[in-house]
């Protein structure tokens with residue numbers, strides 16, 4: 001299993017200068033390799049292999065001052081990157097997309113470089129954890145969560161965000177295979193994702209939506225300021241950074257919330273049932289707010305799916321048809337417009353919150369899908385749990401909607 005761990009670097013001004021210098025040498029090498037690729041193609045009427053271009057690196061160093069300042073494996077990954085981009089391009093072409101050539105990279109578009117296999121390690125210097133990069137520097141790093149002991153660090157990519165911040169992303173391999181999901185899952189949960197509440201589950205936990213109105217307001221304010229600056233001026237550039245920071249802040253907060261919520265469900269339960277949004281999306285008429293919401297749900301579900309796989313938890317995406325209309329107790333369907341928040345069954349008298357009823361239907365479909373015989377098909381037989389409303393803020397702060405979270409061993413995203 002391969003994971004990515006991302007951390008913020010805390011470079012000094014001197015570090016920043018060096019990072020930028022290395023980044024720019026890599027960028028120039030990328031552009032040079034692209035030039036060589038085209039030149040070779042003109043001469044030989046075919047593309048050179050990656051090995052051919054990589055083998056030119058030692059000769060290049062003879063006349064290119066500064067190239068030897070960069071760790072040699074880093075230079076090799078620059079050549080590999082060009083070939084990766086080339087592959088991506090030809091795949092798009094195969095699929096009938098009209099795409100042009102690979103283009104020369106200006107500084108703003110070349111933000112990262114990669115140490116692969118060697119030349120980097122995490123170290124302690126003067127009581128501070130540092131990322132030690134060969135031929136570059138020991139850069140302080142904020143390890144806000146630990147990399148598990150059984151993880152092998154395969155590579156690290158250092159990247160400068162448009163905000164000017166530097167991050168390090170480790171590619172990590174775990175020697176442990178993910179555990180098999182249990183044959184008889186005991187702790188099972190159905191989750192209904194919704195508009196008014198972010199999630200409502202069969203254990204009675206309802207999680208509110210993340211309130212990012214302050215962040216959004218700030219973004220709009222900074223964007224308005226940007227529109228008043230003269231394009232290309234120093235002030236414009238400064239303001240552009242501020243806008244980028246706002247975007248990054250929003251993105252970070254949203255993802256952080258989704259990571260924590262999905263971590264919680266994947267770790268706390270043996271089986272997690274949700275609605276298949278690919279089917280749901282086709283059934284519902286598109287509107288802008290819905291699209292935005294469903295994009296966030298999709299992210300949540302894809303995070304949830306891979307975390308479930310990692311934790312050995314069943315992940316079931318069920319057919320969403322009629323989950324709100326159907327009575328979770330007797331199965332009779334009744335029309336229910338969106339504003340009706342309560343489920344009250346005319347056939348059997350079962351009453352529940354609209355989303356709770358849907359969550360129960362999702363769970364029982366999920367149990368059927370994995371073929372688990374479940375005696376407690378109906379929520380009536382089990383006592384309905386009382387609602388526990390939880391704000392999204394609490395999920396972000398506590399890392400979970402409840403306090404009884406299992407102590408998780410592996411911490412990763």
Ligand SMILES: [Zn+2]
Pocket residue numbers: 327328329330331332345346347348349350
């Ligand atoms: Zn009923």
